[in-house]
Amino acid sequence: MRNDGVTIKGTKEGLLIILDGELDFPVILRKLEEKITRVENFFAGAQAILDLSGRLVQPEQLEQLEHLISSQHGIEIIRIINQGCLDEKGEREAMEGAIVEDGLRNGNGNRNRRVTLNENEEQLSTLIIKRTLRSGQRVNYDGNVVILGDVNPGAEVIASGDIVVMGAFRGVAHAGAKGNEKAIITAFSLQPTQLRIANIITRPPDEENSEPNQPEVAKIKDGMVIIESSLNFSN
């Protein structure tokens, strides 16, 4: 398939509009307009995911796109994704993002596509705590939390992202508190009172449990929180 800058595909969720990441923005905008106008009314009322293919767009450019797609042609944008995008500072690959069906990942040239960034979600920042959390202390952070110390029983850590404890974890942890089921909880010694990931709550069995002698990771698999050695961990 020749790449003319704009690709429109059907997916389970609706249309997927892929805009080439290299072409100049005005060119892309014009090509997009041509393409949608050609099939006037055909897409009206449809839902679409807009893929910017790694382009760093300015807010006003985004507005132009939305205006063209939604206001002029009646297509509802349900999500904007930006595959293989660098974050604002260009420091690292985008980590969190929307799920794009596998077949689409390789659908556009040879671009090395990584995990996608959902621009509707903010980039998660990380809070580092350099002490032990004791009973009654509670950390609630919109992002990832790293604790350089222990978390004792009666302490609570709530994060919208991942929770990493460089020590023993004996308290209550809630990772992915805003519903991210891909969030993980990991500790050098994971002996939690209770673990929560997204909206799933688990507790250790009542029988006496031996202390783990290796770092472990808790994550959701098939709708259940499972704990495995972090040596075998794969996301």
Add this chain to the structure above:
Amino acid sequence: MGEVIVVTSGKGGVGKTTTTANLGTALATLGYKVVLVDTDIGLRNLDVVMGLENRIVYDIVDVVEGVCKIKQALIKDKRYGSLYLLPAAQTKDKTAINSEQMKQLCGELKKDFDYVLIDCPAGIEQGFKNAIAGADKAIIVATPEVSSVRDADRIIGLLEAAEMDSPKLVINRLRPDMVKRGDMMDIDDMIEILAIDLLGVVPEDETIVISTNRGEPAVTDKNSKAGEAYRNIARRITGENVPLMNLTIENGFFQKLKKLIGLRDS
């Protein structure tokens, strides 16, 4: 309509939480529907003693703030189906709820349960005021020490001021051998000062430490002396007439005998 009973002492460490856990469990084994309410916000323990800490999702503060319904916060005991726990919050403090909210909460719980046992925090500040706000009756826990008796007396005065019915006394951690040697206050000394009805005497017993650490109340242990004492107290709460335990009867009998001999001598 059930009964709300607050377990209080003034002094810390005399066994309020242990007493609440054991009496609640004992009442549940007698077939009553019981809820234990931990009002020690910020220093919660009852969940640990009951072995239910890892089941806590919502707590009493969530209930009064309307974050969840009462039923969502109630934790069913792992051993007895008619026993429930309403845990305290650990990351807040006593001012997170007020007396009025507590009264309402007790009123609601009373509708569904035969007994509502309230574990009161130590002290006489907001936490104590909350704990007694919705209570119909009070159990005072005191150990045979002057400081404990002094604080218990203060508490009884405060309860009288709050116009609560005459509270009942549970003497905890009594050591008959020390009493016999005259090294510990005896039951009569304590009752003479406090001038309230005695509900029961619980001997010092190492099975309490073991059961507390395990998260299993001692009343579930048939061989525990303290557990037996708590089972008796629970029966007295339900209105049954149960004589004081062997241990103390022996003691009382011995003293009575001495007195008799003394009388004869004089």
